[in-house]
Amino acid sequence: MIRELTKTSLWLVLLLALLLPVSALAMENEDCLGCHNDSDMVGEELFINAQVFDHTVHAEMGCASCHDNVTEEHPDDGLTPAKAGCLDCHENINEDYAGSVHANNASCGDCHNPHQVRGLTEVSGHDLNQQCAVCHESADMVQQHDEWLPQANLHIAKLPCISCHTESDDYEIVLYIIQKESDKVLGDFELSALDDLQKLGGEKGAQGVIDLNGDDFISLTELRTFHRNPANEDLRLQATLMPSDVSHKIEILEDRYDCSYCHAAGPEAVQTSYVALPTAGGGYQRIDVEKGAVLDALYGTPDFYMMGATRNASMNIIGLLIILGGLVMPIGHGTLRFFTRKNRKH
Ligand code: HEC
Ligand code: HEC
Ligand code: HEC
Ligand code: HEC
Ligand code: HEC
Ligand code: HEC
Ligand code: HEC
Known part of the structure; x- marks a missing residue:
């Protein structure tokens, strides 16, 4: 022993x-x-x-x-x-990066903090644009893009710069929950913070606000319930278009002058969508959304492009109504089908 x-x-x-x-x-x-x-x-x-x-x-x-x-x-x-050095471990980035305008103008550290790195799916469109705004001042950008892009301020506010300035195999629609600032009557909307969503979600946490059954999937029914729930009166979903992968070429792409690149309807439109929820680490986490649900967030008709291009305020409002109309259609149609289901049995 x-x-x-x-x-x-x-x-x-x-x-x-x-x-x-x-x-x-x-x-x-x-x-x-x-x-x-x-x-x-x-x-x-x-x-x-x-x-x-x-x-x-x-x-x-x-x-x-x-x-x-x-x-x-x-x-x-x-x-x-x-x-x-970043390239000690990330030499695969260098091929794209070294050939870009940024190779001589922006270092890795200008766009990334090594102690706060995140993958593309964990960053909000808003945070992405903050990276760019350090050098490309927002007001200047709006002015420059306004030369050919109607409502450049809206586009720049709602789209990550990289959606237009990087090539990607696929694009997807990402929905963020935004909320009315309580101290403003008409309300400017801002991204909902984790705390606020956790309060609303109760026991199920932030995810419970929209993924009601907690199955990591948001169905059409759950989306509708989210919109109708009186407790969510101050909440909205804001859609943006994100590339599925990022290249460090960051270039000017000719096809992005083409409005239908994003404002497409029908089968041409982007099919994949997610809801992104804030996480404790300051990033975002995505949840799959049922196909077809949010296609219409970017829905457009040929008329709508013409209106955009003429830059006429009242026409733009009509354009907006058309978009909203586009949104009402599938939701309204679904609801109608639901209420008339008995009639169809005969
Ligand atoms: C010692 C090796 C090493 C160094 C040095 C390094 N990284 Fe990383 N980095 C990794 C690994 C491993 C990953 C995870 C796998 C991947 O995405 O390549 C990663 C991931 C990342 C990601 C993606 C994060 C995510 O969640 O997907 C970014 C952005 C990043 N690094 C930026 C940088 C920058 C900028 C620097 C320089 C300041 C740097 N890295 C230096 C090893 C390193
Ligand atoms: C002009 C800004 C910019 C510069 C400069 C830049 N990056 Fe990035 N990088 C981005 C953006 C935007 C993303 C996508 C969002 C994210 O993951 O932060 C990204 C993503 C990444 C990722 C994750 C890749 C992935 O597929 O998710 C890595 C790794 C990375 N960068 C490394 C680097 C390294 C190394 C350098 C320097 C050689 C560098 N970056 C320079 C903007 C930049
Ligand atoms: C992936 C590589 C990487 C890891 C992991 C990393 N650092 Fe760093 N750190 C860097 C780089 C690169 C710089 C220089 C950044 C610059 O000059 O812009 C830096 C800078 C710093 C600085 C100077 C202040 C600043 O933010 O620039 C401090 C302090 C520091 N690191 C501490 C830490 C501590 C503590 C940890 C672990 C908790 C850590 N680092 C993990 C790469 C890393
Ligand atoms: C006892 C407190 C303490 C601990 C523990 C500590 N640091 Fe520091 N660190 C400091 C102070 C204070 C400085 C500033 C020193 C100076 O300016 O001379 C510093 C400076 C640094 C810097 C240089 C920043 C710059 O660019 O000027 C880096 C990087 C760093 N620390 C990383 C680390 C890492 C990595 C660890 C753990 C392995 C660590 N530190 C542990 C207190 C600490
Ligand atoms: C550290 C400063 C810096 C940051 C951060 C930065 N850029 Fe740049 N960028 C420049 C400079 C400088 C140029 C070259 C001069 C110019 O066109 O303004 C440039 C040029 C460009 C160009 C023109 C490319 C071409 O082929 O002519 C585009 C597009 C661009 N940047 C997009 C971005 C995007 C998107 C981001 C954020 C992901 C970003 N930049 C972040 C400094 C920066
Ligand atoms: C809807 C697509 C789209 C969005 C969103 C967009 N850009 Fe652009 N950008 C373009 C196109 C197309 C050009 C080429 C413009 C031209 O020919 O004058 C361009 C040009 C540029 C240039 C070069 C300007 C010049 O005249 O040299 C820079 C820098 C730039 N963009 C940065 C940004 C930044 C930063 C953001 C985000 C704040 C952004 N872009 C958002 C499509 C876009
Ligand atoms: C990279 C994708 C993309 C491209 C390219 C693009 N748009 Fe947009 N557009 C959007 C997004 C996203 C919105 C904001 C939708 C919303 O309100 O949430 C938007 C909004 C609009 C609106 C405002 C609708 C409203 O809500 O008032 C008009 C008008 C418009 N776009 C016209 C155009 C025209 C004209 C072009 C081509 C010159 C164009 N867009 C190119 C993505 C794009």
Whole structure:
């Protein structure tokens, strides 16, 4: 018995001896964040938001994989922490990036914060445009695009820049829940925050607001219930068009002058759609929506393009009515079919 114990402790000592030098060198993410998630300690400049960082894929690799020379004595060791280059790990991006206008004008860090990276599906269209607005000031952009794009302000507000400036195999419609700002009577709408949705969703959390049965799928019925529920009076769905994948070429594409690229009706229109809900990490999570449900968010008719191009305010209102009409059709039709189902049996 005693022999057994000594044997075990011997092994333990050996094991510890093996591990110690390593653990003495490598601080864990939490150790680093003990200081760097506290702006009183390190100041705003060196602050890393732990909650946001922990939700990134970079967190899985750990701080040390990019700052590999940070020792136990840091920050008193007199060493300047190393910072890994993005292309060390992302060389596949370089082919597109190096050939783009941005290669000499915007670095990876200008568009991405390494401590807040997200995949395309986890970023809102609004956040995407914030990346671009750092250099391409929104008002300038509206002015430049207005030369050929009617209601450029609306397009720029509702579409991510990359929907027009990157090539993608597919595009999809993403719906965000927006809400009326409570202090405004007519109400400007803004993206609903997680807290607000959680309050409305109750036990089921934010997702419960729209995915009523919690099956990670939003059916036509659930969409209708969402719109009709008096508790959701201040909520709307806002549609935007997103590319399914991103290229770093960021270029001017001739086919984007073509309005029907987006304002298409019928089988030409984008078929796939999602509702994107905010997550605790500051990103978004997508839920599939039943096919056909939101095609009409971007529904247009040939008349509508003409109206857009003439830039006549009242005509645009008619255009809008046509769009709304487009929305009413499938919903109204479905409802009518539902109420007249008994008649059809005869
Ligand atoms: C005891 C608190 C503390 C801990 C723990 C800590 N840091 Fe720091 N870190 C600092 C302070 C303070 C500075 C600023 C030092 C200076 O300016 O001389 C700093 C500077 C840095 C910088 C340089 C920023 C720049 O460009 O000026 C990096 C990178 C960094 N830390 C990463 C890390 C990593 C990675 C870890 C964990 C392995 C870590 N730190 C752990 C307090 C800490
Ligand atoms: C994927 C690589 C990567 C990981 C993982 C990473 N960093 Fe960084 N970090 C960088 C790069 C690159 C910079 C330089 C950014 C710049 O100069 O714009 C940087 C900058 C910093 C800075 C300077 C302030 C700033 O925001 O520019 C601090 C402090 C820092 N990192 C701490 C950390 C800590 C703490 C962790 C882990 C919780 C961590 N880093 C994880 C790549 C990384
Ligand atoms: C040590 C390796 C390493 C370094 C250095 C690194 N990354 Fe990453 N990064 C990864 C891995 C691994 C992934 C996950 C797989 C993938 O998307 O390639 C990732 C994913 C990403 C993503 C997508 C996030 C997601 O959720 O899909 C972005 C954006 C990103 N990195 C940007 C950067 C930028 C910008 C830098 C430089 C500041 C950088 N990375 C440096 C390893 C690295
Ligand atoms: C002009 C802005 C811009 C620059 C510069 C830029 N990116 Fe991106 N990148 C984006 C956008 C927009 C996305 C899509 C949204 C997201 O994931 O953040 C993206 C996505 C990514 C992704 C995720 C890819 C995926 O398929 O989900 C990686 C990895 C990445 N970038 C790495 C880099 C690296 C490395 C560099 C520098 C060589 C770089 N980026 C430079 C704008 C930029
Ligand atoms: C760090 C600054 C910076 C950021 C961030 C940035 N750009 Fe640029 N971009 C430039 C500069 C500089 C040019 C070249 C001069 C010009 O056309 O304004 C340019 C050019 C362009 C062009 C013209 C390309 C061509 O082929 O002529 C497009 C389109 C563009 N950017 C889109 C974007 C989009 C979309 C984003 C966000 C994902 C973005 N940019 C983010 C600096 C930036
Ligand atoms: C509806 C599609 C569409 C959207 C949305 C869009 N662009 Fe463009 N953009 C274009 C087209 C097409 C051109 C070429 C314009 C021309 O020939 O004058 C262009 C031109 C540009 C240029 C070059 C301007 C010049 O004259 O050199 C920049 C920079 C640019 N866009 C950035 C952006 C940014 C940033 C956003 C988001 C805020 C954005 N674009 C949104 C379609 C779009
Ligand atoms: C990249 C996709 C895309 C392209 C290309 C595009 N649009 Fe749009 N358009 C949209 C989106 C998204 C909206 C906003 C829908 C909404 O109200 O939510 C919109 C809205 C409009 C509206 C306003 C309708 C209203 O609600 O008042 C008009 C008018 C319009 N577009 C005309 C055009 C014309 C004309 C062109 C071609 C010169 C064009 N669009 C090109 C996506 C696009």
